[in-house]
Amino acid sequence: AQSVTQLGSHVSVSEGALVLLRCNYSSSVPPYLFWYVQYPNQGLQLLLKYTSAATLVKGINGFEAEFKKSETSFHLTKPSAHMSDAAEYFCAVSETRGSTLGRLYFGRGTQLTVWP
Amino acid sequence: DVKVTQSSRYLVKRTGEKVFLECVQDMDHENMFWYRQDPGLGLRLIYFSYDVKMKEKGDIPEGYSVSREKKERFSLILESASTNQTSMYLCASSPSGSSYNEQFFGPGTRLTVL
Numbered sequence: 001a002q003s004v005t006q007l008g009s010h011v012s013v014s015e016g017a018l019v020l021l022r023c024n025y026s027s028s029v030p031p032y033l034f035w036y037v038q039y040p041n042q043g044l045q046l047l048l049k050y051t052s053a054a055t056l057v058k059g060i061n062g063f064e065a066e067f068k069k070s071e072t073s074f075h076l077t078k079p080s081a082h083m084s085d086a087a088e089y090f091c092a093v094s095e096t097r098g099s100t101l102g103r104l105y106f107g108r109g110t111q112l113t114v115w116p
Numbered sequence: 117d118v119k120v121t122q123s124s125r126y127l128v129k130r131t132g133e134k135v136f137l138e139c140v141q142d143m144d145h146e147n148m149f150w151y152r153q154d155p156g157l158g159l160r161l162i163y164f165s166y167d168v169k170m171k172e173k174g175d176i177p178e179g180y181s182v183s184r185e186k187k188e189r190f191s192l193i194l195e196s197a198s199t200n201q202t203s204m205y206l207c208a209s210s211p212s213g214s215s216y217n218e219q220f221f222g223p224g225t226r227l228t229v230l
Binding site: 036044045049090 | 120147149151156158159164166206208211212216217219220221222223224
C-alpha cells in the first residue's frame with residue numbers, strides 16, 4: 001500500500017510570511033499526488049494535484065507544490081500567508097497508476113495557524 | 117459543480133443503537149468512499165464501493181457495514197454503536213477510469229455516541 005508522511009502536525013506563520021507544508025510519499029513508481037484543505041466544520045476541498053504534466057503545480061488560493069522524484073516529496077508552498085489560509089491541510093497519494101478504483105492514501109494532516 | 121451531501125451534520129446516539137449515515141452524490145460517479153477523521157490520525161478509510169452492490173473493506177472496517185443499492189447513494193451502518201465510534205465521518209466520491217481522478221467530499225457528519 002502507498003503511504004504519505006506529513007512532517008509537522010502544526011505549523012504557525014505570521015501573516016505575509018512564507019507557508020511551507022511538507023509531504024513525502026513512499027512509492028517506487030511516481031504516483032499521482034494531491035493536496036486538500038479542510039476549513040473548520042467542512043469537508044475536504046482539492047487545492048491541487050500532480051498528474052505528471054508538470055513538476056510545479058499551481059492550485060487555488062495562490063498555493064503551489066513541486067513534485068521532486070529524487071526526494072519523493074510534494075511540498076506545498078504559498079509565498080505570503082493570509083489569515084484565511086488557517087485550516088488543516090492533507091497530502092494524499094493515489095493507488096499505483098493503472099488502478100481504476102480511485103483509492104487515495106492520506107497523510108495525518110498539518111494544522112496551519114496564521115498570526116496577525 | 118459536483119455535490120456530495122450527507123444526511124446529517126451532527127448526530128447523537130446511544131451505545132448499542134443502530135446508526136445509519138447516508139451519502140448522496142449527483143455526478144454519476146462510480147466510486148464512493150467512507151472515512152472517519154480523528155485528531156492526529158488524519159483520514160482512515162472504512163469502506164469503499166466501485167459499483168452498485170459492490171464493496172471493499174478499507175483499513176478499519178470493524179464495527180461497520182455499508183450498503184450501495186443505487187449508484188448515487190452509499191450508506192454507512194454502525195450495527196451497534198459504541199463510544200469509540202464517536203468521530204467525524206466523511207463521504208467522498210470519484211469517477212472511475214484513472215487513479216488521477218480526485219475525490220469530492222461531503223461536509224461530514226459529526227457523530228457522538230453516549
